[in-house]
Amino acid sequence: MTSRTVMxxxxxxxxxxxxxxxxxxxxxxxxxxxxxxxFPQVTPWEGFTxxxxxxxxxxxxxxxxxxxxxxxxxxxxxxxxxxxxxxxxMMTQIYERVRPYxxxxxxxxxxxxxxxxxxxxxxxxxxMGTAVNAEYESLFYNGMWLTIVGQxxxxxxxxxxxxxxxxxxxxxxxxxxxxxxxxxxxxxxxKILIPFLRPAIFSAAVLAFLTSFENYNTTVFTxxxxxxxxxxxxxxxxxxxxxxxxxxxxxxxxxxxxxALVHEFLKQKERMAxxxxxxxxxxxxxxxxxxxxx
Amino acid sequence: MNDFxxxxxxxxxxxxxxxxxxxxxxxxxxxxxxxxxxRKNGAFLSLYLILAVVAxxxxxxxxxxxxxxxxxxxxxxxxxxxxxPKDVHTLKNYxxxxxxxxxxxxxxxxxxxSVFLKTMLASIFVTLLDLxxxxxxxxxxxxxxxxxxxxxxxxxxxxxxxxxxILRAFAFRILFGTGGVINSFLIxxxxxxxxFDFLRADVGLYAGLSYAYILLMIFPIYNAIESLDHNxxxxxxxxxxxxxxxxxxxxxxxxxxxxASACTMVFMLSAGALAAPQILGGPSxxxxxxxxxxxxxxxxxxxxxxxYAFVLLIACIAFVMTVMKIFKVxxxxxxx
Numbered sequence: 010m011t012s013r014t015v016m017x018x019x020x021x022x023x024x025x026x027x028x029x030x031x032x033x034x035x036x037x038x039x040x041x042x043x044x045x046x047x048f049p050q051v052t053p054w055e056g057f058t059x060x061x062x063x064x065x066x067x068x069x070x071x072x073x074x075x076x077x078x079x080x081x082x083x084x085x086x087x088x089x090x091x092x093x094x095x096x097x098x099m100m101t102q103i104y105e106r107v108r109p110y111x112x113x114x115x116x117x118x119x120x121x122x123x124x125x126x127x128x129x130x131x132x133x134x135x136x137m138g139t140a141v142n143a144e145y146e147s148l149f150y151n152g153m154w155l156t157i158v159g160q161x162x163x164x165x166x167x168x169x170x171x172x173x174x175x176x177x178x179x180x181x182x183x184x185x186x187x188x189x190x191x192x193x194x195x196x197x198x199x200k201i202l203i204p205f206l207r208p209a210i211f212s213a214a215v216l217a218f219l220t221s222f223e224n225y226n227t228t229v230f231t232x233x234x235x236x237x238x239x240x241x242x243x244x245x246x247x248x249x250x251x252x253x254x255x256x257x258x259x260x261x262x263x264x265x266x267x268x269a270l271v272h273e274f275l276k277q278k279e280r281m282a283x284x285x286x287x288x289x290x291x292x293x294x295x296x297x298x299x300x301x302x303x
Numbered sequence: 304m305n306d307f308x309x310x311x312x313x314x315x316x317x318x319x320x321x322x323x324x325x326x327x328x329x330x331x332x333x334x335x336x337x338x339x340x341x342r343k344n345g346a347f348l349s350l351y352l353i354l355a356v357v358a359x360x361x362x363x364x365x366x367x368x369x370x371x372x373x374x375x376x377x378x379x380x381x382x383x384x385x386x387x388p389k390d391v392h393t394l395k396n397y398x399x400x401x402x403x404x405x406x407x408x409x410x411x412x413x414x415x416x417s418v419f420l421k422t423m424l425a426s427i428f429v430t431l432l433d434l435x436x437x438x439x440x441x442x443x444x445x446x447x448x449x450x451x452x453x454x455x456x457x458x459x460x461x462x463x464x465x466x467x468x469i470l471r472a473f474a475f476r477i478l479f480g481t482g483g484v485i486n487s488f489l490i491x492x493x494x495x496x497x498x499f500d501f502l503r504a505d506v507g508l509y510a511g512l513s514y515a516y517i518l519l520m521i522f523p524i525y526n527a528i529e530s531l532d533h534n535x536x537x538x539x540x541x542x543x544x545x546x547x548x549x550x551x552x553x554x555x556x557x558x559x560x561x562x563a564s565a566c567t568m569v570f571m572l573s574a575g576a577l578a579a580p581q582i583l584g585g586p587s588x589x590x591x592x593x594x595x596x597x598x599x600x601x602x603x604x605x606x607x608x609x610x611y612a613f614v615l616l617i618a619c620i621a622f623v624m625t626v627m628k629i630f631k632v633x634x635x636x637x638x639x
Binding site for chain 1: 468
C-alpha cells in the first residue's frame, strides 16, 4: 500500500514540476515588466514601476506593426474561412477513389514548415510579377497581400479540419428532408448547413485570426518592407532585450487568459444545454415508447 | 480615350453576339447541370466550391511549390537578365550545399552540411525529450484525472500557448541569460561564481523548443489514450502486471497512432523553427532555417535559398514517411 502512496506522491510532484515549467518562465517575465531596472531581470529589485507600459504605448514601430497585424488577420479570416469551408464540403462529395489524393494535397500545408510556405509564396508572386512586367507598387510585390496569401495557404487547411470535425456529426437526413419538402439547394445551404456549421465558422474564424496574428515563420519572408507585430518583436528581441517587451507579454497574457476563461465558460454552458436536450429527448422517447407499447 | 474605345467596342460586340451567346449558354448550362455534382449542389454552390478549392489548391499550394523548386535550379540573376541567355536550369545551388565553392580547400561544404545535420539531430532530440516529458501528463489527463480536473488541466495547458512565440522565447532568454534568473539564483546559492552561458551551450534553445511544442505533443497522445477502455488497464493490473508493463503492452500500443502523429508534428515544427533559434541560439551555432533566412535577406541569393528550403522540405517529407512506415499509420491519422 505504501508503494501506491509513494507512486501517487511522485505523480503529483511531477505534475507540479511540469506546470511549474509551463508557467514559471511566463510568470518571471511578468515580474520583470514591473521592475524598474532597464534590463529585464527579476533581481536586483529596484522598485515597482509601470513606466514600461507607457513606453510600449509610445512605440510607433510597435503600434504600426500591431495595426498591420490586425489588418492581415482580418484578411486571412476573410480568405481562409470560405476556402476551408469549401474544401471541407468538397471532401464529403468528391469521388471515393480520388479522396485520399485530394486529402493529401489539401492537408500538406499543415505539415509543410512555415518557412517553406513563405518562401514559395514570395518566389511565386515575384516571378509572376516579373512575367507580366508588373509595377513595383502592384499587388505582386505588396508585403501585406503576400502575407495574407501565404498565411491563408495553411490557415485554410486548419479551418478545413475544424469544419470536417463538425461535418462528421452532420445528419444527412436533415438535408434530404428539406430537399424532399421542396427546398432549393441554395436554401438548404443557407438554412440548414450554415446554421449547423455556425459554431464551427466562429471557431474557425477565431483560430484563423489568432494563428495569423502570432505567425512568424511565414510572415518573415512574405512581409518584406512592411512589418507586423511579430516581426517588430523579433527584431527588438534580437537587437537586445528591454522590459517593455515583458510589459507587452503581460498584456497579451491577460487578454488570452480572459479569452480562454470566457471560451471555457461558453463551452460549459453549451455542454449543459446539450446535456439537458439529450435528457429531454430521452424522456420523450421513453414516454413515446410507453404509450406505443400499450 | 484609348481605354474608353476598348470598353465601347467590347460592349458593342457583346450586344451583337448576345443572342448567339445565349443560345450557346443554354446548351452549355444543360450540359453542366447534367453533371451529378452540379445537380446535387445547384449552380451557386458548385461555382463557389470549385472556385475556392481550385484557387487554393492551384494558386496557393501547388504552383508556389513548383515555382520554388524550379527557381532553386536557376542562376541568381539581376532583373534585367531574367529570360535572357543566362536564365537556364543548373544544379549549382545544390552543388554549393554539398561541395561549397570550387575555390574552397575542403572537399565538402562542412559549414552548411553540419548545420543541416545538427538541425535534424537536435530536432529528433527535442522530439524525444518532449515525448518523455508529455507522455505521463497525457496519460494522467486521459485516464486518471476526473472530468472537472481534466478540463482544468487542458485549460492550463492551452493558455501559455496563446502567448506569442517570440515572447515565449524572450521569457526563456530572461531565464537563461548570463544575468538571468537561473544564473543569479545559482550564484546566490554559491554553486558557481561566474555566470554560465546557457545560451551559448544551446541549453536555452532546447528548453525553449521543447516548451514551444508541448501542447502539440500532449493532445494527440491524450486523444489516443482517452479512447482506451479503462477496464483493460484494470484487467492488466488484476492479472498482476507491474505499471511499466501495463504501459508497454497495453497503453502504448493503443496510443501508437497518437504518438506517431505527435512526434511528426513536433519534429517538423522544430526542424522548421526560425524564431526560437534566432532568439535563443548561441552566437556560434546556426539552425538550418537561419541559413535559408540569410540567403533571402543579407545573402540576397533567392535561388540558393530556395534550394536549401527544398532540401529541408525533402528531409521533412522523408521523416514523415519513415515514421508512417515504422508506426504503420496513415496521413489521416497524423493530421487528426
